[in-house]
Every structure is written in C-alpha cells, then in structure tokens.
Amino acid sequence: MSQHENDPMEPDHGRQSDEEATDGEGHTRTEDDDEQQRVDAETDGVEAAEDDAPATVKFTLTPSGQVVTKAVPLYQTIKEMREQLAKELRMSSEHLLLMRDGARLGNDTLLSELGVGPTGSIQLQLASTDAASHPLKTYAVKPVMVTDVLTVKLDHGKNVVVEIDRVNSRKPFLGGFKHKQTGIEYHNAATQTATPVRVDSGVEKFSRDTQCHELQHKEAATTNEMATQMTDVGVFVSDASDKLVKPRKYVTAEQVYDTKLASAILLQRFWRRWLAKRRVNELRSQRNTREDWERREEQRRRKEKEERIRMDFERRLHPKNKEDFDLLHHALEKWRQEELAKINTTLTGAERKAALCELLDQEARLLASIGRHKLEADESTREAKIVNLLSKAASPKKWKAFDGNTTKMDTPFIIRARELRDIYQTLTMKHLSQDERLDILLTVKQTVQEHPCKLTKEVIELVDREADLLMRNIAEDNLAGLRKRIATLFLQYCKTPTFNPQIAPLLKVPQDPIDLKDNVHYCPGTQKYLKADEFPLSSDSLTMGRSRKFRETDNRARGRLELSHYKNMLQEVRRQEQHYDDGAQIAFLVQDDDLKYLVEKIWDCQSFISAWSDLYDLVMVRWEKREQWSPWNCILLTKDEAVAHEEIDDLMEGYGEVFITKVKRKHVFARSHFSKLPALASKMQKKA
Helix, strand or coil, rough: CCHHHCCCCCCCCCCCCCCEEECCCCEEEEEEHHHHHHHHHHHHHHHHHHCCCEEEEEEEEEECCEEEEEEECCCCCCCHHHHHHHHHCCCHHHHHHHCCCCCEECCCCCCHHHHHCCCEEEEEEEEEEECCCCCCCCCCCCCCCCEEEEEEEHHHHHEEEEEEEEEEECCCCCEEECCCCCCEEECCCCCCCCCCCCCCCCCCCCCCHCCCCCCCCCCCCCCCCCCCCCCCCECCCCCCCCCCCCCCCCCCCHHHHHHHHHHHHHHHHHHHHHHHHHHHHHHHHHHHHHHHHHHHHHHHHHHHHHHHHHHHHHHCCCCHHCCCHHHHHHHHHHHHHHHHHHHHHHEEEEEEEEHHHHHHHHHHHHHHHHHHCCCCHHHHHHHHHHHHHHHHHHCCEECCCCCEEEEEEECHHHHHHHHHHHHHHHHHHCCCCCCHHHHHHHHHHHCCCCCCCCHHHHHHHHHHHHHHHCCCCCCCCHHHHHHHHHHHHHHHCCCCCCCCHHHHHHHHCCCHHHHHHHEEEEECCCEEEEEHHHHHCCCCCCCCCHHHHHHHHHHHHCCCCHHHHHHHHHHHHHHHHHHHHCCCCHHHHHHHHHHHHHHHCCCCCCCCCCCCHHHHHHEEECCCCCCCCCCCCCEEEEEHHHHHHHHHCCHHHCCCHHHCCCCCHHHHHHHHHHHCCCHHHHHHHHHC
C-alpha cells in the first residue's frame, strides 16, 4: 500500500468520488465522519488544556490585609509556594505560614488536594510564625503595572486564564456623550493596543496647490420645472382633499408698510418702557445704596465724636501723661478767657476788680489741684517707667534677614540685664508669703555679693535686717519703709553700668565725659547745661534756643497751648510717607509747631475744598502724589476728601485751573516760610 493510501485525512481523487473515501483498512469514510473526528480532537485538546490550567490563588497578608493574586499550578506543594513567596518578600521561608480558614497547611500538601480544580480559585492566609521578631512585609506597589488573574469561560465550555495588566496612569479622555434625561456621562473606551501605522500608498493625497487655490464664486441660472394635474378625458383626479379659497380684501403695499411700521413702533414702545424701568430700578438701587452708606458714615462719625468726647473727658478727669495735662491747662485757659470776657463786659470799677481777684483765686486753686493730680500720676507711672527702662536693657538684639524673618540674639550682657529686671520686679511685688519674701531676699543678697562695694554692703545690710524682722513676725505695714529703701538701692545697683553694662546706652548722663563733648548746650530758661536732644528745633531756628522742659513750663504758665491735634496729624503724615516708601525726609524734619503754623496760617484751619473746620476730621496729604510730602506739596482736606484725592491722576482734569492756581499760591507762601527745609534735608541725606 502506498503512502497516499495510508493517510486517512487525505482523499484519493484518482480512485474515489467526492462523497466517500476509504481508510487504511478498506472501510468507507464520509464527510460526516471527518467532522465528528475534528470535534473529538478539539474536545480532547480542551480537556487536556483544562487539566494543565493553573488555579487562581488569592493570598491575604496578615495583619496588613493586603491581597495578592497569583496563578499557581495544581501540582505545586505548599512548601514550594512558601519558598516562592519568601523570595518575593525577601524573607526566610521558615518564617512564613500558609493557612486556610485558620488551619495550618502541611508542606507536602498539593494545591489540587485543597479542593480546587483547573481554572478554579481559592483564598489562603499568609502570616509570620514570629510576628514580633520577623514581621510580615507587604508587597511594594508597582509604579507602572499591577498584574491580576481572571478565569474566562467561553461559549463552547472552554475556560481560559487571563492575566490583566492594570495601568496606574490616568485614562485619557477620548470624548463621549451625556444622557439628557438621566444626566449620566458616557466616555469612550480606551484600548491598550497601539494605533495601527498607516501604510503609505504612494498616492499624493495632500497638495499645496489645492489648499492654496483661490476660490471663485459664480452665479448660474438653473431650470425649476413644475407641473399640475386636473381631471381630463381619461384622467380622474379626486377633489376630496381640495380646499375652497375665497379672496379677501385687497391690501396695498402702502397698507402693509403702515402695518409693519405700527407694529415696529409698538415693539419699540414696549422695549423702551422696559429699558426705562430697568434704568429707574438701577438708579433707585444706587440711591438706596448711597443713602445707606451716608447713614452708616453719619453713625460712624457720631460714634467717633462721642468716643472722642468721652476720651477727652476721661483724660481731663484722670490725667496720666504730658498730653493729658496740656489738655487740662488748655481747658483752664479757655475757661479763664471766657470768665475774663464775661467780667469785662458786665462789670466795672470795684466790682470788676473783686471779680478779677476771685477769678485769680479760682485759677490758683485749679492749678494746685492739677499739680496734685500730676504728682499722683508721676507716682503711679514711676514704677512703669522703671520697668520699661529695665525691659529695654533686657530686650534682645533684632535684625531682619534677607528672607524677611526677624532674627533675635541674646548676649551675656542682655541675659544679665534680664536677670536683674526679673529680680527687681519680684522684689517690688506685694502680698508675698514669708517664705517667698525670704527667698527673693536671699537671691538679692547672692546677686549683689558678686561686686563688693559700699552700695552692695548697704543692700546686704538692709536685706539681713528685713530677714531678721520677718523671722520675728513683724507686721508688713511696719516694713514698708525698709522695703522701699531696699528696692531703691537695688534699682541704683541695676542702673550702674559696672554691674549692668547693658543699661549704659539708656542713661541720660553718660559715664564717659568725652561723650558730652560738642553735645552739651546751655539753656537760658532753666540755666542748665543739657544734651542736644533736649532742644527741639523748628525749621526757622537760628540758634539752639530754649530746652523742651522750659518750653513745657512756659506753655503751662502763659500760653497753655494744646498741640495734641497737630501731633496726631503729623504722625498720620509720617505714616503715609512711610507707606509710600520713596525716601521722603522733609516730613520727618517738621515739628509740631511747624505743622501748627502750616495749618493755622497757610490753610486757615479748614479744608480747602469744603471749608470744614473740625481738626479731628482734617488730614494733610500730598498734592502731587509722585513727589514727597513737603509744606509746598500738601493740601488740607477732610478724610473723605483725601480718599477721593488719592484717586485723581490728572489734577487739571479733576480740579480745574482756577482751583490749582489758588493751591499753588498757598504753596508759594509755605515755601517762603520753610525755605531752610530743603537744605536740612540734603544735609541729612549726605550724612546718611
């Protein structure tokens, strides 16, 4: 028999027909037999593939709870699985324990013995035998892909194990649509397959000539054929759907135009009415907003005025500082002038002299009362001034770094000054227990013993005396004088640069006489030699003049002027100049007296726009915003006018030529009076 005859799958066209063939033993084989043989072969292949297919095992790591899915062959033992997991976790397999439902699995147990078949799934627990010494590690998350395993069952019964690569990157948006009724968004899916590469066919599909061709538009008349049909011989057309049309009244073109015009006018009327109503509503809203703002501003001004009056009354009733006593003396002088004018207008002769004597006696009594208040205020603020002086000496050095942060540094002298300040504050505290008082006395004694001298010996003697009296249970009221002497001597100790070097720059009298050279001037009013900073200089001063102390005494005795308004106004000017940060200097050379002259003599104590004369509501601002403040570049306005003035960029457009001429005339007078300020500013700039 030939080879061709032994092949059962190859038909012999030379000896048999297309419907039948013979096998190697001579039996007849048809096409149905061939189809059945192919199905049996595929079934055997599927069964063989299913027998060799792995199972899906999900390992749950304890105690982290992480789940790891792997495809494991059925013939693999528990020991082999432990070794593979130990290799992946970089641990010893002896420290790993595999369990199922809490029961430990043996090393020789096969995966197939656990009741899982091909392409099946099972869940096992993975733990550490010694969690304290060898804790179970977790799988590191892969930065790109995480593999998972799924079992897919096909239609003809075949099961296939599929590994899924989960990409951690965000899925690109490829478009989609939104359901109008449900509002659900549907996005187009993305595939993991690469985009197919287009094969160049060799035919030019894009031409520059085609894209840049200039289009031409031409009109062409085309035929439009129409036809009608009606009943005729041999043709019947039904008239069931016909309509009877009756002619109406003929309307001319002029009537149509008039109708359209009337309709357009009607529409315009309604449209303009709507626009007018909207405009009226806007104006009404703006008016209401403006009225509300004016009402709030009026309430704010009224509250500020009431608060200012209350504060003035409080300052007069309980004066504490120099400005408060200046206010009292100013009020006294104002009252005296009013009483004097009343006496001069109503009385004459002896009655007038008697009234003047009584007025003088009342003034003397009031001055004595003010003096008593001043002594009480000095006594109450004396302790605060002492603590403030010691706190300045104990404050750390500060400077601002390049990044804007403030750096603080403590030197040994600063630490020493801080210790002395704390001791003094504790020493002057009241209502301490006996043990606490003895403790602070011991601290004072140990502190002053470091520098033996006459002062420290006296302090130690007084401290020992008070400690002895405390041990004898002497009443605290009897120890008040002794404690005051101890506090005074210890304060003198704190103010001595030998014991507290940090206090030296803060003392009025320097320790080195050389520091007083060329810095001491004679005051003819007090007949004392004082330091240069005790002499306030105005812009028109030619000599040092009188000291600040003499001016205060002279003002309270005769003039009794109150410059707190001008001082606050000058502080506001300097604050604004610091905000501009353009190197302004003249505003810091002007004194209170200079600003008083500028406000009263140049600007007549009133706003140059509205003539408002309340000094509490007036501010001095720049006239030209791009130039620094000076007496010849300023204007006196109210606070609201100053805010509006800052918004003006073009002064000519905002004020007009006449107003600007009046302002410049004021500036000419101010420049003439303060002519020395530019030279002083340039000299200060050169020294800086």
